Amino acid sequence: MDEREACEHFAGEIPDPPDAERMKEVLEQIQLYCAGTDARLAALKSKYANNIKVMSKLNEYDEIIERARR
Template identity: 40%
Template sequence: MVAFIARRDRCDHVRGEEADDPARAAVLARALERNCRGTDADLARLKRRHAGNPAVRSRLDGYDPRIE
């Protein structure tokens, strides 16, 4: 779960960035692909796995379930 949180936090950071030029847009597109792809499914899986743990669920519930 720690790896997911680190990756998803990077994803959310990149999602908040704006591109000033085509080169920066390309860098951001690659970062989005690397950090965001598959996180919707990973989040759903972690929520199912930790359904009985309120502390973990609370942390996971802070993430938007559909970003892809």
């Protein structure tokens, strides 16, 4: 969950107007924190499908973030 939150944070940091140096930094952080989180989230949802409290938190995250951030 920490990685997913960091991923979402950096995905929201895309500079506007574009700044090449900041964009490079943000994209590096997105790659670091987002890679593999879609699969890990799906696995957690499968594992905790019967736990309402855990599922409540997991359902706060978009199911697909990696492809959306490329």
